[in-house]
Amino acid sequence: MAEDRLSRVFGALADPTRRDIVARLAVGDATVGQLAEPYDVSVQAVSKHVKVLEDAGLVTRSRDAQRRPCHLEAEVFDLMTKWIERYRRAAQERFRRLDAVLADMAEPGRKSDERKGEAS
């Protein structure tokens, strides 16, 4: 079910360290060891975070290569960009409507300046 996957994606991204890992993998593939370097935590702890990201389908690791670098799934990164862009577009549409209402309010006697129930 898409909803289950969605919950896993939200859950995986709820952790600041995992968000940071995703941001770094957006720049390029990296091994668990490389990912662990800047953090004050063990490689094992980072490995657990990577596992959560893998289970959510955000990250894949190649089977064959010795180093098994982590790779961010491109469509997931697109998805996040789409969320933010869609949210921005919804805000922009809302504010365009507000532009029109504000222009209306500037003209005295227009509908938006009248009080309800005083028309009679």
Place this chain on the structure above:
Amino acid sequence: MTDTTTTPETTIESDPKVPVIRIVREFAAPPERVFRAYTDPDVFVQWLGPDQTSVRLDRWDAVSGGSYRYTMVRGSEELVTFWGSFHELRSPDRLVQTQSMEGVGDGAILNTVTFEELPDGRTRLTDTTLADSFEVRDMILASGMDEGVIAGYAKLDELLAAG
């Protein structure tokens, strides 16, 4: 789609360190008028909802310490109900409110809107939404909030299915 040069740009920021969404936009009206558009019930319902969606105010007591509840309605369908408290209304420069979505979790977001006076009777509006977790913040971003959770999830489902 590109915005035309006559429309001010809406910028959006999602902070990586705190679960915040920040929107900044300028308006060709003084702060008093923009503030009124956010607090006067007759004006508020005119611009909030997307096309084909109307806003039904179930409760609206726009004073510091007051409360509100409104429902987005499309045709005969109730899309989503938002409710919360007006924590502080300080005309014309500041509005602080809490907000919850009925039937979705137990949390509330803290929404602070500032109206900053600019030269030539203009206003810079900054809308900051603070969620209680990154999970909730991302859900708000993903749903598009005003489109309603259900509509937002339907679109996300499509994106996920395509991926």
